[in-house]
Amino acid sequence: xxxxxxxxxxxxxxxxxxxxxxxxxxxxxxxxxxxxxxxxxxxxxxxxxxxxxxxxxxxxxxxxxxxxxxxxxxxxxxxxxxxxxxxxxxxxxxxxxxxxxxxxxxxxxxxxxxxxxxxxxxxxxxxxxxxxxxxxxxxxxxxxxxxxxxxxxxxxxxxxxxxxxxxxxxxxxxxxxxxxxxxxxxxxxxxxxxxxxxxxxxxxxxxxxxxxxxxxxxxxxxxxxxxxxxxxxxxxxxxxxxxxxxxxxxxxxxxxxxxxxxxxxxxxxxxxxxxxxxxxxxxxxxxxxxxxxxxxxxxxxxxxxxxxxxxxxxxxxxxxxxxxxxxxxxxxxxxxxxxxxxxxxxxxxxxxxxxxxxxxxxxxxxxxxxxxxxxxxxxxxxxxxxxxxxxxxxxxxxxxxxxxxxxxxxxxxxxxxxxxxxxxxxxxxxxxxxxxxxxxxxxxxxxxxxxxxxxxxxxxxxxxxxxxxxxxxxxxxxxxxxxxxxxxxxxxxxxxxxxxxxxxxxxxxxxxxxxxx
Numbered sequence: 099x100x101x102x103x104x105x106x107x108x109x110x111x112x113x114x115x116x117x118x119x120x121x122x123x124x125x126x127x128x129x130x131x132x133x134x135x136x137x138x139x140x141x142x143x144x145x146x147x148x149x150x151x152x153x154x155x156x157x158x159x160x161x162x163x164x165x166x167x168x169x170x171x172x173x174x175x176x177x178x179x180x181x182x183x184x185x186x187x188x189x190x191x192x193x194x195x196x197x198x199x200x201x202x203x204x205x206x207x208x209x210x211x212x213x214x215x216x217x218x219x220x221x222x223x224x225x226x227x228x229x230x231x232x233x234x235x236x237x238x239x240x241x242x243x244x245x246x247x248x249x250x251x252x253x254x255x256x257x258x259x260x261x262x263x264x265x266x267x268x269x270x271x272x273x274x275x276x277x278x279x280x281x282x283x284x285x286x287x288x289x290x291x292x293x294x295x296x297x298x299x300x301x302x303x304x305x306x307x308x309x310x311x312x313x314x315x316x317x318x319x320x321x322x323x324x325x326x327x328x329x330x331x332x333x334x335x336x337x338x339x340x341x342x343x344x345x346x347x348x349x350x351x352x353x354x355x356x357x358x359x360x361x362x363x364x365x366x367x368x369x370x371x372x373x374x375x376x377x378x379x380x381x382x383x384x385x386x387x388x389x390x391x392x393x394x395x396x397x398x399x400x401x402x403x404x405x406x407x408x409x410x411x412x413x414x415x416x417x418x419x420x421x422x423x424x425x426x427x428x429x430x431x432x433x434x435x436x437x438x439x440x441x442x443x444x445x446x447x448x449x450x451x452x453x454x455x456x457x458x459x460x461x462x463x464x465x466x467x468x469x470x471x472x473x474x475x476x477x478x479x480x481x482x483x484x485x486x487x488x489x490x491x492x493x494x495x496x497x498x499x500x501x502x503x504x505x506x507x508x509x510x511x512x513x514x515x516x517x518x519x520x521x522x523x524x525x526x527x528x529x530x531x532x533x534x535x536x537x538x539x540x541x542x543x544x545x546x547x548x549x550x551x552x553x554x555x556x557x558x559x560x561x562x563x564x565x566x567x568x569x570x571x572x573x574x575x576x577x578x579x580x581x582x583x584x585x586x587x588x589x590x591x592x593x594x595x596x597x598x599x600x601x602x603x604x605x606x607x608x609x610x611x612x613x614x615x
Contacts, residue, residue, distance in 0.1 A: 126382055127381055128381065128382040129376050129382070129383050130166035130328075130351060130352040130353075131164075131165050131352070131369060131372075131383065132167045132169060132328060132330075132352050132354045132355075133160065133165040133168045133354075133355065133369065134169045134330075134354050134355065134356045134365070135160065135357045135360055135393065136148065136168060136194075137169040137170055137171060137204075138330075138365065139356035139360045139361060139409075141174055142332065142365035142366075143364060143365050143408070143409050144360070144406050144407070145178075146178040147182070149183055150185055150189070150190040150193060150572070150573055151573055153190065154193060154194070156393050157194060157198055158197070158198070159392040159393045159396070160198075160357075160389075160393050162386060162389045163389040163390050163393065164384045164386050164389075165201075167202045167203070167204045167237055167352075168198075168202070168203050168204065169204045169354070170191070170194060170204060170235075171205050172206040172208060173208050173213040174465075175187060175190075176212075176551070177213040177554075177555075179563075180551060180559055180563045181555065181559050183573055183574075184563050184566035184567070184571065184572060184573070185567070185572045185573045186563065186564075187551075188547040188548075189567075189572075191234060191235075192234065194234075195233065195235075202236060202237050203236075203237065204237040204239065205230045205235040205237070205239070206238075206267075207226070207238070207239070207241075207250070207253055208240075208241060208465065209241070209242040209243065209249045209250060209500075209501075210223055210250075211466065212554055213554045215469070215491055216499075217530065218530070218533065218553060218554070219530040219533045219534075220252065222533050222550065222554075223252070225534055225550055225553075226253075227253050228546075229546060229547055231257065231260040231261070233547070235262065236261070236263060237262060237264075238262045238263075238264055238265075239254070239264060239266065239267060239294075239298060240266065241266075241267030241269050241300055242269065242501060243269055243461065243464050243466070243467045244269075244461065244462070244500065244501040244502065244504065245269050245280070245504070246501030246502050247287040248502070249501050250266070250292065251288075251291045251292040254266060254288075254294055258294075258295075263296070264292070264293075264295050264296075265294055265297065265298050265328070266285075266288035266289075266292050266296075267298045267299075267300040268284055268285060268288075268298070268299050268318065269300050269462050270301040270302075270303070270305060270306060271303070271305065271422070271460065271462040272305045272419060274460065274505075275504045276504075278313050278314055278317040279317075281299075281314060281317060281318055282318065282320070282321050285322055289321070289325070295325065295326075296327070297318065297322050297325055297327050298327075298328045298329075298330055299314070299327070299328070301330060301331040302330075302332065302462075302463075303332065303334065303418075303422050303462070303463050303464065304331055304338060304364075304418070305418075305419065305422060306331050306338075306341045307337055308340050308344040311345060311348060315329075315344075315345060315348040315350060319348075319349060326351040326352060327349070327350050327352075328350065329341070329345045329354065330366070331366070332364060332366060333362045333363060333365060333367055333409070333412055334412065334418055334424075335414060335415050335416075335418050335419070336411065336412045336415065338366070338367045339367045339371060339372060342355075342367060343375060343379065346379070346381060353372065355367050355368060356368065356409075357370070357394050358394055358397075358409065359397055359401065359408035359409060360397045361409045362411045363411075363412060364409075368409075370387075370390065370394070417448070420448065420449075420452045421448045421451045421452050422451075422452075422468075423448075423468060423472060424468055427468060427472050431444065431476065432444055434476055435447065435476075435479075447476065447479050450475040450479050451471060454475045456508075457507065458470075458474075458495065458508075459504060461495070461503075466491070466500075467495070470491045470492055470495055473489050473491075474489060477489070484514070485511060485515060485518055487518065488515050488518045488519040490519070490520050490523060492519065493515055493519030493520060493523045496512055496515045496519075497525055497527070498527065499523075499527045533553050537549045537552055548560065548564075551563075
């Protein structure tokens with residue numbers, strides 16, 4: 099493939115780049131769909147509260163719909179399963195693969211911190227990849243919020259060595275430092291060092307626009323050759339369906355969508371709408387509409403019975419491009435300010451978020467950096483003196499604990515962070531001791547899957563999850579519909595050999611009778 103100059107790419111240069119490395123355009127070209135219903139859709143709209151029973155109840159139809167891949171887990175699905183739903187997330191993974199053995203399910207890693215903010219030792223990351231593969235995953239990818247390939251290439255190489263198809267993510271952001279040239283360098287780095295099979299442009303903030311796609315997609319394509327290129331975005335600004343149509347026109351191979359009504363809003367665009375529109379433009383999309391409709395019916399049924407929200411298309415929101423906060427964080431901030439009696443300063447907080455983000459060298463507003471920037475902004479507004487209170491994570495970020503920054507931090511902000519941050523956080527990131535050998539010594543009777551969970555979750559969280567599972571209450575923790583109440587009722591019933599008991603609240607009365615065995 100001829101080398102293309104990528105400086106100052108313009109709309110007029112697209113044809114040249116497409117001729118050198120693009121995909122065929124126009125009628126009959128196939129666009130593949132990667133389904134996000136079982137992972138990012140319910141993460142965005144149901145706070146990741148889809149249970150294993152929910153998943154299995156729609157899986158047969160979903161598996162027969164014709165998706166290229168089905169996205170199933172990232173660390174947050176393990177986090178919520180253990181801490182809130184009280185489910186064994188590995189059991190969900192195994193059941194899903196057993197029920198749909200011919201589907202390519204995907205797993206996504208988040209840098210070296212998985213479900214926590216701080217990095218975990220390399221032996222945990224490698225073991226995590228081992229267990230993903232051992233439990234059925236054959237498509238494994240990774241992303242880093244700083245696009246620091248140092249943080250993800252070893253895990254991707256290990257997944258590839260095991261035999262998985264791998265994808266490396268280019269985390270998208272709108273800022274002066276996130277240029278076409280940056281993404282070209284990072285894509286080349288993923289290919290050279292991680293040897294990934296495909297590239298994913300990951301826009302967790304829903305910031306992509308059709309105009310931005312005109313140069314960005316050809317620029318990435320110019321260095322990745324024939325590797326599949328996929329785009330993942332969210333519907334936070336109302337532009338995501340149009341972004342996907344532009345992606346198709348620019349030669350993208352796959353797009354990430356979700357089944358309505360678990361689509362739109364803070365989630366992905368709906369599969370139904372995109373399939374319709376792509377077909378109208380002459381593209382081939384091999385999706386079974388009838389199977390998809392059955393999945394949609396099941397999602398609506400769950401939402402109706404359990405009082406869960408459904409995704410609603412959003413109008414264009416230009417303010418989002420200023421603060422770039424994920425939707426859930428906006429709600430949390432409103433609550434925090436209300437608690438502090440500062441509800442009237444919400445708009446001021448949004449401007450402060452934008453200012454802090456610029457001072458901190460434009461981190462991408464995805465986990466964990468969205469939380470870092472947002473928390474610092476809240477501290478600045480509530481305290482009245484900027485950077486007088488500095489969370490530990492902000493100082494660690496500024497000192498490079500989470501990876502190489504893409505630009506220098508504002509000198510004045512950096513001085514305050516160094517001065518007011520914890521003195522226990524040193525300039526040099528400490529070396530992390532291997533964790534798995536110590537866990538094996540502490541829990542000699544547990545399998546590796548459970549040990550990996552213990553590496554991710556502190557305290558008694560894993561033990562509490564195991565207790566629910568052992569009592570047959572899996573999936574009925576506090577995060578499940580009626581979870582805490584249902585768990586209590588079942589526990590009372592199963593712990594009583596015979597007799598009567600009742601449970602009363604101002605709105606509910608339950609009477610149970612259990613006869614002699």
